[in-house]
Amino acid sequence: MDIHFLGTGAADWSPVPPRPHYGPGEWRGFATTLLAGCVLVDCGPNAPAAVARFGVDPATITDLLITHGHGDHYQPESVAALAAHGGLQVHADPVLLPELNAIPGVQASALTIGEAVQVGPLHVLPVAANHRLDRPGERAYHFLVSQGETTLFYALDGAWLTPETWSAIRRRTFAGVIWDATSGDTEGDWRICEHNSIAMVRLLRATFVRQGLLAAAAPVWLTHLARTLCSPHAELAPAVAAEGLTLAYDGLRAVCS
Protein backbone atom coordinates (compact mmCIF):
# COMPACT_ATOMS: atom_id res chain seq x y z
CA MET A 1 0.00 0.00 0.00
CA ASP A 2 1.42 3.36 -1.04
CA ILE A 3 1.56 5.95 1.74
CA HIS A 4 2.12 9.63 1.02
CA PHE A 5 2.38 11.87 4.07
CA LEU A 6 1.01 15.25 2.95
CA GLY A 7 0.86 16.78 6.43
CA THR A 8 2.50 15.51 9.62
CA GLY A 9 1.80 18.22 12.19
CA ALA A 10 -0.45 18.58 15.22
CA ALA A 11 -2.77 21.56 15.69
CA ASP A 12 -0.09 23.93 17.05
CA TRP A 13 1.62 24.64 13.71
CA SER A 14 0.87 27.81 11.74
CA PRO A 15 -1.44 26.92 8.85
CA VAL A 16 0.88 28.46 6.26
CA PRO A 17 4.59 27.69 5.85
CA PRO A 18 6.86 30.62 6.73
CA ARG A 19 8.51 30.37 3.29
CA PRO A 20 7.70 28.38 0.17
CA HIS A 21 10.53 25.85 0.56
CA TYR A 22 11.51 24.12 3.76
CA GLY A 23 13.46 21.06 4.79
CA PRO A 24 11.94 17.89 6.30
CA GLY A 25 10.14 18.72 9.54
CA GLU A 26 11.07 22.43 9.58
CA TRP A 27 7.41 23.16 9.09
CA ARG A 28 4.51 20.71 9.21
CA GLY A 29 1.02 20.98 7.76
CA PHE A 30 -1.88 19.54 9.73
CA ALA A 31 -1.96 15.75 9.60
CA THR A 32 -3.29 14.36 6.33
CA THR A 33 -2.17 11.21 4.55
CA LEU A 34 -2.88 9.82 1.09
CA LEU A 35 -3.25 6.03 1.00
CA ALA A 36 -3.10 3.91 -2.16
CA GLY A 37 -2.95 7.09 -4.24
CA CYS A 38 -6.66 7.77 -3.96
CA VAL A 39 -7.89 7.70 -0.34
CA LEU A 40 -7.14 10.77 1.73
CA VAL A 41 -7.26 10.48 5.52
CA ASP A 42 -8.34 13.80 7.02
CA CYS A 43 -8.70 17.15 5.34
CA GLY A 44 -7.81 20.17 7.43
CA PRO A 45 -7.31 23.81 6.44
CA ASN A 46 -4.09 23.27 4.48
CA ALA A 47 -4.89 19.91 2.86
CA PRO A 48 -5.71 21.33 -0.61
CA ALA A 49 -2.44 23.31 -0.61
CA ALA A 50 -0.54 20.18 0.47
CA VAL A 51 -2.14 18.16 -2.33
CA ALA A 52 -0.90 20.78 -4.80
CA ARG A 53 2.53 21.17 -3.15
CA PHE A 54 3.31 17.47 -3.38
CA GLY A 55 2.11 17.04 -6.95
CA VAL A 56 -1.02 15.01 -6.28
CA ASP A 57 -3.71 15.46 -8.93
CA PRO A 58 -6.81 16.21 -6.83
CA ALA A 59 -8.97 14.40 -9.40
CA THR A 60 -7.26 11.12 -8.39
CA ILE A 61 -8.58 11.44 -4.82
CA THR A 62 -11.87 9.57 -4.84
CA ASP A 63 -12.45 9.03 -1.13
CA LEU A 64 -11.92 10.84 2.14
CA LEU A 65 -11.80 9.17 5.54
CA ILE A 66 -12.24 11.49 8.52
CA THR A 67 -10.76 10.36 11.83
CA HIS A 68 -12.66 13.04 13.77
CA GLY A 69 -13.97 16.58 13.48
CA HIS A 70 -11.23 18.62 15.17
CA GLY A 71 -10.32 21.66 13.10
CA ASP A 72 -6.86 20.39 12.14
CA HIS A 73 -8.42 17.24 10.60
CA TYR A 74 -11.65 18.47 9.11
CA GLN A 75 -12.57 21.75 7.48
CA PRO A 76 -15.67 21.90 5.25
CA GLU A 77 -14.05 24.47 2.90
CA SER A 78 -11.12 22.13 2.28
CA VAL A 79 -13.45 19.20 1.63
CA ALA A 80 -15.36 21.41 -0.83
CA ALA A 81 -12.13 22.36 -2.61
CA LEU A 82 -11.21 18.71 -3.15
CA ALA A 83 -14.76 17.67 -4.04
CA ALA A 84 -14.76 20.29 -6.81
CA HIS A 85 -12.45 17.98 -8.81
CA GLY A 86 -14.98 15.32 -9.81
CA GLY A 87 -16.70 14.62 -6.50
CA LEU A 88 -15.70 12.86 -3.31
CA GLN A 89 -17.01 9.94 -1.28
CA VAL A 90 -16.59 10.91 2.36
CA HIS A 91 -16.66 8.45 5.25
CA ALA A 92 -17.15 10.11 8.62
CA ASP A 93 -18.87 9.99 11.98
CA PRO A 94 -22.68 10.33 11.70
CA VAL A 95 -22.52 13.64 13.61
CA LEU A 96 -20.63 15.22 10.68
CA LEU A 97 -22.89 13.92 7.90
CA PRO A 98 -25.47 16.75 7.64
CA GLU A 99 -22.70 19.32 7.16
CA LEU A 100 -20.79 17.09 4.73
CA ASN A 101 -23.81 16.23 2.61
CA ALA A 102 -24.49 19.95 2.10
CA ILE A 103 -21.13 20.32 0.30
CA PRO A 104 -21.48 20.20 -3.50
CA GLY A 105 -19.92 17.05 -4.96
CA VAL A 106 -19.80 15.21 -1.64
CA GLN A 107 -21.51 11.91 -0.99
CA ALA A 108 -21.08 11.18 2.69
CA SER A 109 -21.65 7.92 4.50
CA ALA A 110 -21.52 7.01 8.17
CA LEU A 111 -18.71 5.18 9.90
CA THR A 112 -19.66 2.75 12.64
CA ILE A 113 -17.20 1.27 15.10
CA GLY A 114 -16.65 -2.40 14.29
CA GLU A 115 -18.35 -2.28 10.86
CA ALA A 116 -16.00 -2.65 7.91
CA VAL A 117 -16.54 -0.53 4.81
CA GLN A 118 -15.08 -0.50 1.32
CA VAL A 119 -13.29 2.79 0.69
CA GLY A 120 -12.11 2.94 -2.92
CA PRO A 121 -9.72 -0.02 -3.27
CA LEU A 122 -9.29 -0.33 0.50
CA HIS A 123 -11.15 -2.34 3.10
CA VAL A 124 -11.46 -0.25 6.26
CA LEU A 125 -12.47 -1.31 9.77
CA PRO A 126 -13.06 1.65 12.11
CA VAL A 127 -12.24 1.15 15.80
CA ALA A 128 -12.57 3.62 18.66
CA ALA A 129 -9.75 6.08 19.33
CA ASN A 130 -8.98 7.34 22.82
CA HIS A 131 -9.44 11.04 22.06
CA ARG A 132 -11.47 13.92 23.49
CA LEU A 133 -14.09 15.47 21.19
CA ASP A 134 -16.23 18.61 21.29
CA ARG A 135 -19.40 17.68 19.37
CA PRO A 136 -21.95 15.77 21.48
CA GLY A 137 -22.20 12.13 20.43
CA GLU A 138 -19.21 12.17 18.08
CA ARG A 139 -16.67 9.31 18.14
CA ALA A 140 -13.03 9.43 17.06
CA TYR A 141 -11.68 6.60 14.92
CA HIS A 142 -8.56 4.61 14.26
CA PHE A 143 -8.63 2.57 11.07
CA LEU A 144 -7.51 -0.93 10.12
CA VAL A 145 -6.82 -0.32 6.44
CA SER A 146 -6.43 -3.40 4.24
CA GLN A 147 -5.35 -3.73 0.64
CA GLY A 148 -5.27 -7.39 -0.34
CA GLU A 149 -3.41 -9.26 2.40
CA THR A 150 -1.74 -6.13 3.78
CA THR A 151 -3.26 -4.32 6.77
CA LEU A 152 -2.03 -0.99 8.06
CA PHE A 153 -3.08 0.31 11.49
CA TYR A 154 -3.76 4.05 11.19
CA ALA A 155 -3.90 5.40 14.73
CA LEU A 156 -4.35 9.13 15.17
CA ASP A 157 -5.47 11.12 17.07
CA GLY A 158 -5.44 9.05 20.22
CA ALA A 159 -3.56 7.93 23.30
CA TRP A 160 -3.45 4.46 24.89
CA LEU A 161 -5.86 2.06 23.23
CA THR A 162 -9.18 1.57 24.94
CA PRO A 163 -9.97 -1.95 26.19
CA GLU A 164 -12.75 -2.06 23.56
CA THR A 165 -10.26 -1.35 20.79
CA TRP A 166 -7.71 -3.82 22.12
CA SER A 167 -10.32 -6.58 22.01
CA ALA A 168 -11.20 -5.62 18.43
CA ILE A 169 -7.61 -5.78 17.17
CA ARG A 170 -5.79 -8.27 19.38
CA ARG A 171 -6.00 -11.16 16.94
CA ARG A 172 -5.01 -9.10 13.90
CA THR A 173 -1.63 -8.82 12.23
CA PHE A 174 -0.40 -5.50 10.91
CA ALA A 175 2.18 -4.92 8.20
CA GLY A 176 2.85 -1.48 9.68
CA VAL A 177 1.46 1.24 11.94
CA ILE A 178 1.05 4.99 11.52
CA TRP A 179 1.02 6.26 15.09
CA ASP A 180 0.10 9.54 16.76
CA ALA A 181 3.26 10.87 18.40
CA THR A 182 2.03 14.37 19.24
CA SER A 183 3.96 14.76 22.49
CA GLY A 184 7.23 13.75 20.84
CA ASP A 185 10.16 13.38 23.19
CA THR A 186 8.71 15.72 25.83
CA GLU A 187 7.78 14.35 29.24
CA GLY A 188 5.27 16.06 31.53
CA ASP A 189 2.83 17.38 28.96
CA TRP A 190 -0.91 17.00 29.59
CA ARG A 191 -1.64 15.99 26.00
CA ILE A 192 -0.68 12.37 26.77
CA CYS A 193 -4.25 12.03 28.08
CA GLU A 194 -5.47 12.05 24.46
CA HIS A 195 -2.28 11.66 22.35
CA ASN A 196 0.89 9.56 22.43
CA SER A 197 4.42 10.58 23.23
CA ILE A 198 7.25 8.65 21.58
CA ALA A 199 7.82 6.84 24.88
CA MET A 200 4.20 5.66 24.74
CA VAL A 201 4.60 4.49 21.12
CA ARG A 202 7.66 2.53 22.23
CA LEU A 203 5.57 0.69 24.85
CA LEU A 204 2.63 0.20 22.48
CA ARG A 205 4.91 -1.21 19.81
CA ALA A 206 6.56 -3.57 22.30
CA THR A 207 3.11 -4.84 23.27
CA PHE A 208 2.06 -5.27 19.63
CA VAL A 209 5.26 -7.21 18.91
CA ARG A 210 5.07 -9.41 22.00
CA GLN A 211 1.37 -10.14 21.47
CA GLY A 212 1.91 -11.04 17.82
CA LEU A 213 0.19 -8.09 16.14
CA LEU A 214 3.35 -6.70 14.58
CA ALA A 215 6.68 -8.14 13.46
CA ALA A 216 9.65 -6.63 15.27
CA ALA A 217 10.97 -5.29 11.97
CA ALA A 218 7.61 -3.98 10.70
CA PRO A 219 7.58 -0.27 9.83
CA VAL A 220 6.21 2.24 12.33
CA TRP A 221 5.74 5.84 11.25
CA LEU A 222 5.34 8.66 13.78
CA THR A 223 3.17 11.59 12.73
CA HIS A 224 0.87 14.35 14.10
CA LEU A 225 3.93 15.89 15.75
CA ALA A 226 3.49 18.98 17.90
CA ARG A 227 5.68 21.99 17.11
CA THR A 228 6.30 22.72 20.78
CA LEU A 229 6.88 19.15 22.02
CA CYS A 230 9.37 17.61 19.57
CA SER A 231 13.11 18.16 19.29
CA PRO A 232 14.19 19.43 15.85
CA HIS A 233 13.52 16.88 13.13
CA ALA A 234 17.20 16.69 12.16
CA GLU A 235 18.02 15.48 15.68
CA LEU A 236 14.95 13.44 16.48
CA ALA A 237 14.64 11.53 13.18
CA PRO A 238 18.03 9.73 13.46
CA ALA A 239 17.50 9.11 17.18
CA VAL A 240 14.20 7.27 16.62
CA ALA A 241 15.49 5.61 13.44
CA ALA A 242 18.04 3.82 15.63
CA GLU A 243 15.16 1.98 17.28
CA GLY A 244 13.31 1.32 14.02
CA LEU A 245 10.81 4.19 14.13
CA THR A 246 10.38 6.58 11.20
CA LEU A 247 9.68 10.20 12.01
CA ALA A 248 7.41 11.24 9.16
CA TYR A 249 7.68 14.61 7.43
CA ASP A 250 5.53 16.38 4.88
CA GLY A 251 6.09 14.84 1.45
CA LEU A 252 7.49 11.52 2.74
CA ARG A 253 6.47 8.58 0.57
CA ALA A 254 6.53 5.04 1.89
CA VAL A 255 5.21 1.59 1.11
CA CYS A 256 3.54 -0.76 3.58
CA SER A 257 3.63 -4.35 2.33
Ligand SMILES: [Zn+2]
Ligand atom coordinates in the same frame (compact mmCIF):
# COMPACT_ATOMS: atom_id res chain seq x y z
ZN1 LIG B 1 -5.13 16.52 15.58
Ligand SMILES: [Zn+2]
Ligand atom coordinates in the same frame (compact mmCIF):
# COMPACT_ATOMS: atom_id res chain seq x y z
ZN1 LIG C 1 -7.89 15.76 17.57
